[in-house]
Amino acid sequence: MPHRRQRTVWPPGLKTGPPDADPQGMPRLDLRAIVIGLVVATVATCAVYASRPLWPTVPAASSMPTSPAASSVVAADDALARVLAAVRGPVVLDPGTLETRTVRRAALVVGPDPLLALDADTGTWVRPVLPDDLRVSGVERLSPDGTRLLRIYPRLESIPLDGTPPTAIDVGPGVPDDPDTSCVTAGAAWSRDARRVLVTFGCLTVGPVREHAESYRHVLREKDLVDGSERTLESVDGYPSESYPSSSPGDAHVVTGFSSTDMPYAVRSTPTGPDGTPFTWQDTHVVYGDPWRDPRTVLLWDEEAMPMEADAHVLVDVTTGARSPLGVAGLGNLLGYVDGRLAVNGHLTEGCEVDACFVDRAGLREPWLDITGEAADVVLVATGVVQEAGPTAP
Numbered sequence: 242m243p244h245r246r247q248r249t250v251w252p253p254g255l256k257t258g259p260p261d262a263d264p265q266g267m268p269r270l271d272l273r274a275i276v277i278g279l280v281v282a283t284v285a286t287c288a289v290y291a292s293r294p295l296w297p298t299v300p301a302a303s304s305m306p307t308s309p310a311a312s313s314v315v316a317a318d319d320a321l322a323r324v325l326a327a328v329r330g331p332v333v334l335d336p337g338t339l340e341t342r343t344v345r346r347a348a349l350v351v352g353p354d355p356l357l358a359l360d361a362d363t364g365t366w367v368r369p370v371l372p373d374d375l376r377v378s379g380v381e382r383l384s385p386d387g388t389r390l391l392r393i394y395p396r397l398e399s400i401p402l403d404g405t406p407p408t409a410i411d412v413g414p415g416v417p418d419d420p421d422t423s424c425v426t427a428g429a430a431w432s433r434d435a436r437r438v439l440v441t442f443g444c445l446t447v448g449p450v451r452e453h454a455e456s457y458r459h460v461l462r463e464k465d466l467v468d469g470s471e472r473t474l475e476s477v478d479g480y481p482s483e484s485y486p487s488s489s490p491g492d493a494h495v496v497t498g499f500s501s502t503d504m505p506y507a508v509r510s511t512p513t514g515p516d517g518t519p520f521t522w523q524d525t526h527v528v529y530g531d532p533w534r535d536p537r538t539v540l541l542w543d544e545e546a547m548p549m550e551a552d553a554h555v556l557v558d559v560t561t562g563a564r565s566p567l568g569v570a571g572l573g574n575l576l577g578y579v580d581g582r583l584a585v586n587g588h589l590t591e592g593c594e595v596d597a598c599f600v601d602r603a604g605l606r607e608p609w610l611d612i613t614g615e616a617a618d619v620v621l622v623a624t625g626v627v628q629e630a631g632p633t634a635p
Contacts, residue, residue, distance in 0.1 A: 317362075319364070320361070320362055320363050320364040321364070321629060321630040321631070322364070322630075322631075323363075323364020323365070324348045324359060324361055324364050324626065324630040325627075326364075327348070327349070327359050327364070327366070328348065328349065328579060328580045328627055328630065330608065330609040330610065331595075331607075331608045331609060331610075331611065332609065332610050332611065333611045333613075334357070334366060334610070334611070334612050334613065335613040335614075336355050336357060336368065336612065336613065337613070339357070339367055340365075340367050340368070341367065341369075341370060342368075342369070343369060343370045343402060343404040344358055344360045344361070344362070344367060344369055344402050344403065345360075345361075345388065345403050346360075346361045346362065346386060346387035346388045346402065346623065346626060347361055347383065347387045347402055347623060347626075348360075348361040348387055348622075348623050348626040348627055348630065349620065349621065349622060349623070350369070350383050350390075350619075350621040351610065351617050351620050351621075352378075352617075352618065352619045353377050353378055353618060354376075354615070355368055355615065356368065356369060356371070356377055357369075357612070361387050361623065361626045369402060371390070371402070372407065374395075375390070377390070377619055377621070378619065379530075379618075379619045380393065380485070381621065382431055382621065383621035383622065384399075384435045384623065385431060385432075385435045385623055385624045385625035386623060386625050386626065387402070387623030387625070387626040388401060388402060388403070388435075389402065390402065390621075391410075391429055391430070391431060391438065393426050393427075393428065393429050396409055397410045397411075397412060397429055397438075398410055399438075399466075410438055410464065410466070412426075412438065412464045412471060413462070414442040415460060415462055415471065415472075415473040415476070416444055416458065416460065419446065421446050421447050421448075421455075422444055422445070422446040423444065423445060424442045424444040424458075424460070425442065425443050426440060426441075426442060427441045427442060427480075427481035428441045428481060428484075428485035428486050428497070429441070429485070430485060430488055430495075431488070432463075432488050432492050433488055433490055433491065433492050434492065435625065436465060436466060436467055437464060437465050437466060437492075438463070438464050438466060439461065439486045439495055440461075440464065441459070441460065441461055441481045441485075441497050441498075442458075442459075442460040442481070443458070443460075443480040443481045444458040444460060445457050445458070445480070446458075456478065457478060457480045458476060458478065458479070458480070459476070459477050459478070459479040459480050459481055459499055459500075459509075460473065460475070460476045461473070461474040461475040461476070461486065461495060461511055462474065463513070474513060475509075475519065478501065479499055479500055479501040479504075480499075480500050480501075481497065481498050481499065481500070482498035482505070482506055482507065482526075483506075483526060484496070484497060484498025484508055484527035485497075487527060487531070487533065487539070488513075489533055489537070489539070489559065490533055490624070491536045492513055493513060493514065493536065494511065494512055494513065494517065494536075494559040494560075495510070495511050495513060496508055496509065496510045496511075496527055496532070496559065497511070498527065499521060504521070506525065506526060506544050507521050507522060507523045507524070508521070508522050508539075508541055509522075517560070518562070520559060520562040522555075522557055522562075524543065524545050525541040525542060525543060525544060525555065525557075526541060526544060527541055527542075528540050528541065528542060528554065528575040529574070529575065529576065529577060529619070530575065530576045530577015530578070530584065530619075530620055530621070530622070531577040531578045531579070531622055531624065532577055532578070533578060534578055534581075534583075537559055537560045538559075539557055539559060540554055540555075540567065540575070540578070540583070541555050541556075541557060542554060542555075543555045543566075548573070549572065549573070549591070550570055551567070551568050551570040552567075552568075553567075553570075554566070554567040554569070554575070555567060568602075568604075569600060569602075570591075570604070571591030571592060571604075573585065573586055573588070574589050574590075574618070576597060576617065576619075576620040577622070578622075579599075579609075579620065579622050580622075582599040583599065583600050583601075584598070584599055584609060584620060585597065585598055585599075585600050586617065586618060587608075587610075587617075590606070593606045594608070595608045595610060595611040596610045596611055596612045596615065596616050596617040597609045597610040597617040597620065
């Protein structure tokens with residue numbers, strides 16, 4: 242059976258459904274347990290969910306330009322050609338043969354154990370050197386320019402792949418200071434231009450009886466890493482669910498996980514500009530990796546469907562709210578879109594005999610990653626690097 246994502250185990254006292262028959266009409270809460278539990282539950286939920294490419298032939302030495310500047314251009318073009326070949330596949334790789342080193346930027350990061358990176362500057366696969374306390378599990382996000390990883394635990398920070406020290410990112414929840422209000426960072430993502438970070442917060446305010454929550458708040462914030470400015474994109478009653486935020490190509494919309502007392506599992510879309518309408522899709526969960534098929538269409542799990550059925554995943558339109566089934570059966574864990582194609586974990590997908598395959602809209606499987614002795618449970622894509630390498634695959 243495919244792995245079906247785990248439902249969050251909320252901290253003691255915090256319920257996603259209607260309150261108990263409590264004299265005050267509200268669930269009893271342990272604030273310390275909530276703050277600790279939300280972080281642990283968020284990281285644990287995503288903990289469940291590259292290769293020797295068929296390189297293009299390098300021109301013979303006699304055909305190479307002799308000018309240093311021209312040689313540099315050809316080398317860069319060749320590296321991008323190798324990146325594109327690896328992104329499109331098929332790829333066969335033995336991790337035991339790879340060099341262990343840092344990279345300036347990566348086009349792909351595949352993991353989790355061992356962690357592999359496609360060096361965007363050379364087009365070769367390596368085993369990247371990262372902080373000892375970092376284990377890529379799907380919670381982290383690779384920046385679109387391929388230079389940094391973003392993580393929220395134990396703190397919100399940007400981790401360069403070139404080995405330089407991580408940088409803490411200070412983003413406030415944007416709610417009034419109140420000793421009775423506590424907020425926790427629930428998720429974070431890059432904007433598509435890699436300039437900004439999107440952060441979701443779950444905030445709760447206690448009432449006169451401190452064990453009782455008076456209100457919950459789901460807050461979506463944006464921080465500009467260049468000028469340091471912050472703004473609130475949305476602040477609504479509710480709290481974050483298990484889905485991490487994700488920005489659309491072009492950054493016009495953000496999808497996040499959302500919950501309320503009458504809607505335990507949902508996905509919400511929020512426009513980033515003055516135009517557009519927010520939408521909420523009940524009983525859904527954002528797929529892992531890059532869930533965006535195009536700037537207006539995002540792929541979700543349908544919580545009410547059977548995992549391997551054709552309606553187990555749905556495509557939603559963030560501009561109209563329309564929802565339709567993906568229509569492909571036999572899919573296990575999805576790895577998100579890579580260069581415009583949907584990637585799936587091969588070990589949990591019918592008809593895929595390698596570690597990861599591409600699946601087209603008709604359901605046809607195409608081998609992508611074949612990693613000796615390992616599995617591709619997580620695939621992080623530097624979308625900007627892949628776009629630089631070549632046009633989106635048909």
